[in-house]
Every structure is written in structure tokens, then in C-alpha cells.
Amino acid sequence: MRASANRQRLNRKRIEQLLEESLIPVEPSQSFVSDLRARLVTVKGDQLLSPWMIVLILASIVIFIASALGIALRVLLALLGLVGIMERQRRGSKALSA
């Protein structure tokens, strides 16, 4: 090569040596590697429908329904109690007026 000051002839050995010095492995950036993996695997991945995920969703639905039913029953009982109190008061005032 012109740049080589000693003007040594480019024989096979010299070319191989230059190739070893120049063709060195390069590392892709970590962010590129992890972002691409995420695009290929995590986002597209079928883990979203894994059995554990299904169990978790079903359990959440059951808990939600149970707590909603509990609240509805409590409200119903409170209303019935209120009606009962009002009825008793009505009967009490009727008896006094008679």
C-alpha cells in the first residue's frame, strides 16, 4: 500500500494481516438489539394469551362480580330496613290517632 512507509510488497501474508486488522467484529448498540427483540418477540408474543394470563383475567372478573353482588345485597337490605322502619312509624301514628 502507498501508505506503508517501508513499501513492502503486498504478498498474501501481508494482505491477510491487513484483513485481520481491518475486518474486526463490531457490536450493534444494546438499545437497537433490545428494541428489535421487543418488536419481534414481546409485542407480537403470544404471552398475552398465556394460561396464567387467562386465569388472572377470570379471577379478576369473579372477584369483581362477587364484590358487586355484595354491594347490591347490602343496598337492598338497607332499603328493606328503611321501608320496615317507615311502616312501623306509620302504624304507630295510626294507633295513636285511633
Next chain:
Amino acid sequence: MTPLEVDEMELVRRAASDSEAFGELYNRHVTRIYNYIYYRTGDYQDAEDLTARVFQRALRHVVNFQDQGVPFSAWLYRIAHNLVANWHRDRSRRPVVPLEDHVADTRAITHPEALAIAEEQNRTLLQAVRRLPPDRQQLLILKFVERLSNAEIGQIMGRTEGAIKSLYHRTLNSLRDQIKIIEDGA
């Protein structure tokens, strides 16, 4: 086949339906595919873009992969090879400034003049490598960057070990001619 290759074929079979298996294949091959594309294009951005496309295409078509005794990496290299060829074709249609700015690891050289010489040598060599036909570039990348044996290169390139030896010999001769042309033109 080595136990690792058998294991890899099992991963390939699972990869069609199991994204984690494909993720493992990706982890094993992403750096070498990136290296191959980087040395064929000479640009980090293009290397990232094309590497992404290689694995997207592989994910779409892994279900069609057939075990014919060829390693999975050979299949990936073939996809990369085709995409790089398309990239060069598209690029030749649009005028772009050639990029030869890759600088090898010259950090160990501290003397400014020696550093300048080393960088110039590196630039000239890479310029000469990129003027070679694609199969010769591929051979040099697999041999010097990936440090693969002639037999492994033969498997990837679909040639016999003897054919690779012969191609390597012709490649070094062509490289010497190209270097001379570049230096005479400079």
C-alpha cells in the same frame, strides 16, 4: 450435526408458534448478521435497518424453513445477502456519497503519523473489499469477522470446502489488484 445444531433445529421448529424460541434464535444470530450487513454496507444506520428487516422476514417465513442439513444461520445469511443486494441496487439508482469511514481499532497506535498511516491503510483496504463481487465479500467477512472455518463457510455459501479454498485464493489476488488500482488512482 453437533448437539448445538440439533438444539437449534428444535428451536427453529418451535419458533413458528413460540415467540420465546424465536427470541433465542435472534439472540444467537443478531450480532453476526449485523456484522455481515455492516461490512457489506459500511453504514451503521443501514446495518440496523437491514438487520431488522432480516429478522422480520425470518419471523414471517420461519414456518417454511426445512431442515436439509444446512444450519439456520445459512438461511439468515441468505436473507441478508438478498436484502443487501436489493439495497445496493436501490442505492445505485440514487446518487449517494460513498461512505468509507469505518476505522478499525487503531487506539493502540499512539503516534500521530503511524495512526494516520494505519487509518489510510484501513480505508483503502475496505474500499478494495467493497469493490469485490458479493460472494467474495461474503467469504472475507465470514472468514475474518466471524472467524469461521472453510467447511463452515462452505455450508453457509452452499459450496464445498475445496471450492471455498479456491475462491479464497482468487479473492486475495483480486483484492491485491483492487488495492493497486485504488493506490494508482489516488
